[in-house]
Amino acid sequence: EIFSSVYKLSILAKEEGKLLEAFKKFVTIQINDQRSIYFELQRLLDDLEPTVSQSCQDPKYAENPINAFHLIGRFVYKWPVVFANILCEDCELDEAALHLNMTYQTVNGKIDYWPDDHDIKASAQALLRLRTFYYFNIDETINGVLFGEHCQPLNPSQILKLIRIATDSNMLHEARLWCEALLRKLPFSSYKDEHVNEVAILRLLATIYNKAGMHERAADILFPLHQLGHSEIDREYELYKNNVIETGEPHNIALVKDEYDSQYKQLCRENRKTPRELSELYCYLSNTSIPYYKGKLEIVNLQPVIYLFHDVISNNEAAYFRNEATKKFKRSVVLGDDGHGFSTDKERISQTAWLFDELEIVKRATLRVGLLTGLVTTWSPLYSNSEPFQIVNYGIGGMYHPHFDALLSDKRLQGVVEANEIQELKGTGDRIATWLYYLNDVEVGGATVFPNINTRVPVIKGAAAFWYNLLPRGDSDNRTLHAGCPVVIGSKWVGNKWIREAGQMFKRPCDLDL
Numbered sequence: 001e002i003f004s005s006v007y008k009l010s011i012l013a014k015e016e017g018k019l020l021e022a023f024k025k026f027v028t029i030q031i032n033d034q035r036s037i038y039f040e041l042q043r044l045l046d047d048l049e050p051t052v053s054q055s056c057q058d059p060k061y062a063e064n065p066i067n068a069f070h071l072i073g074r075f076v077y078k079w080p081v082v083f084a085n086i087l088c089e090d091c092e093l094d095e096a097a098l099h100l101n102m103t104y105q106t107v108n109g110k111i112d113y114w115p116d117d118h119d120i121k122a123s124a125q126a127l128l129r130l131r132t133f134y135y136f137n138i139d140e141t142i143n144g145v146l147f148g149e150h151c152q153p154l155n156p157s158q159i160l161k162l163i164r165i166a167t168d169s170n171m172l173h174e175a176r177l178w179c180e181a182l183l184r185k186l187p188f189s190s191y192k193d194e195h196v197n198e199v200a201i202l203r204l205l206a207t208i209y210n211k212a213g214m215h216e217r218a219a220d221i222l223f224p225l226h227q228l229g230h231s232e233i234d235r236e237y238e239l240y241k242n243n244v245i246e247t248g249e250p251h252n253i254a255l256v257k258d259e260y261d262s263q264y265k266q267l268c269r270e271n272r273k274t275p276r277e278l279s280e281l282y283c284y285l286s287n288t289s290i291p292y293y294k295g296k297l298e299i300v301n302l303q304p305v306i307y308l309f310h311d312v313i314s315n316n317e318a319a320y321f322r323n324e325a326t327k328k329f330k331r332s333v334v335l336g337d338d339g340h341g342f343s344t345d346k347e348r349i350s351q352t353a354w355l356f357d358e359l360e361i362v363k364r365a366t367l368r369v370g371l372l373t374g375l376v377t378t379w380s381p382l383y384s385n386s387e388p389f390q391i392v393n394y395g396i397g398g399m400y401h402p403h404f405d406a407l408l409s410d411k412r413l414q415g416v417v418e419a420n421e422i423q424e425l426k427g428t429g430d431r432i433a434t435w436l437y438y439l440n441d442v443e444v445g446g447a448t449v450f451p452n453i454n455t456r457v458p459v460i461k462g463a464a465a466f467w468y469n470l471l472p473r474g475d476s477d478n479r480t481l482h483a484g485c486p487v488v489i490g491s492k493w494v495g496n497k498w499i500r501e502a503g504q505m506f507k508r509p510c511d512l513d514l
């Protein structure tokens with residue numbers, strides 16, 4: 001899939017420009033051909049050109065989730081129509097068609113995955129989820145403004161698609177809000193699609209209420225259409241009317257779990273520490289074992305202490321990390337429920353790659369983490385005091401739900417498996433501490449938050465968050481539950497280095513009292 005990395009989407013946006021060029025060339029040559037197929041192709045070109053000629057030049061285009069939704073939509077619904085009309089397996093292709101075919105093949109190879117329905121659904125769900133975190137204004141978004149930033153407006157059929165996906169995903173509260181916003185857009189003066197009209201939208205709104213158990217309301221919505229003689233809705237209308245529960249129905253659509261506003265979501269929106277709590281936080285220069293090398297530290301929470309180290313990776317190094325990672329990307333996984341094996345998870349939408357100390361720049365960064373934290377970070381294939389860097393690029397609305405980094409602390413694992421059963425922990429112990437590099441700036445969203453201790457760490461390029469996952473006595477520290485908030489605009493890159501227990505016995509000795 002492609003939605004799980006904004007980096008991959010950016011490549012898609014750039015490559016689309018090549019498709020447009022080849023398609024344009026093809027259409028220009030056929031300009032005098034009067035067959036109806038060429039009118040159809042000209043129409044497709046007129047539809048694609050204004051957007052694509054700009055989007056392929058804008059490196060930040062795909063960093064906006066609304067644009068990304070458009071981009072994926074073009075690859076799923078529009079480009080296949082272009083190719084189906086021009087390319088054929090057994091027929092003879094003229095020069096322009098051959099060129100288009102070749103471009104198609106190269107682009108296909110470059111993006112290594114052609115977006116499909118799964119990406120449409122996932123990018124729509126990402127948009128819906130983003131709304132439940134950041135409460136952006138739906139009407140504004142439809143008109144092409146998200147968090148004050150301009151993007152492509154959404155057309156009525158895209159909104160209808162979004163509402164259908166919300167309804168299928170049982171996010172009925174969101175579905176209703178988008179549906180009402182679409183009704184406010186009526187009449188669609190410049191948009192012509194016979195399937196998207198007032199009747200279709202009202203029918204969908206009625207479905208939403210019906211699904212929420214509000215059958216009477218659903219019937220009421222269809223009643224005016226019924227009176228006007230829209231016989232196509234009669235069956236639904238009768239059904240809703242017959243389902244009405246006389247003893248009373250809910251007055252509102254209940255929020256589902258995904259729609260609740262949790263402490264986690266609130267922290268994603270803003271720092272929630274009181275002025276008093278904030279006044280106790282401070283910054284200082286820390287010593288390392290090299291006399292002239294100091295750490296620039298900011299304390300962002302006192303107990304347990306969460307550190308933010310500033311200026312600990314240069315722009316060049318960060319670019320090197322990002323670039324090396326793109327060569328090895330895989331969809332992020334999480335440890336399976338039974339503690340064995342790894343699986344992809346809708347709660348971790350990103351692509352990851354591991355960078356080992358074999359690379360000189362990476363090795364230097366590993367050493368630096370050791371110097372700054374005072375822990376032993378050296379890695380070798382035989383014995384590792386820390387894991388290799390795990391580089392992560394998030395996707396549309398990409399996030400990582402609240403979790404613990406310590407492999408054994410996850411509630412799911414407690415009692416299910418013994419520490420020594422996990423191959424991962426043998427000889428190295430658990431993840432005593434986390435070092436989290438921020439490898440770029442994110443325009444909107446993407447903070448790292450700790451819901452149990454009301455702490456929010458903003459993304460700052462070149463900085464790194466650092467904390468202990470384990471208490472000195474070795475048990476996991478439940479206060480370190482943390483999450484990567486959904487990215488609204490931008491492409492978020494982080495680099496994890498998990499430091500293991502083994503090797504730290506003199507650096508951070510065990511202590512039963514703590």
Ligand SMILES: O=C(O)CCC(=O)C(=O)O
Pocket residue numbers: 392400405436446447448449482483484485494496
């Ligand atoms: O992206 C973030 O801010 C958090 C990442 C994280 O917690 C992880 O990768 O384990």
Ligand SMILES: [Fe+2]
Pocket residue numbers: 403404405482
């Ligand atoms: Fe984490």
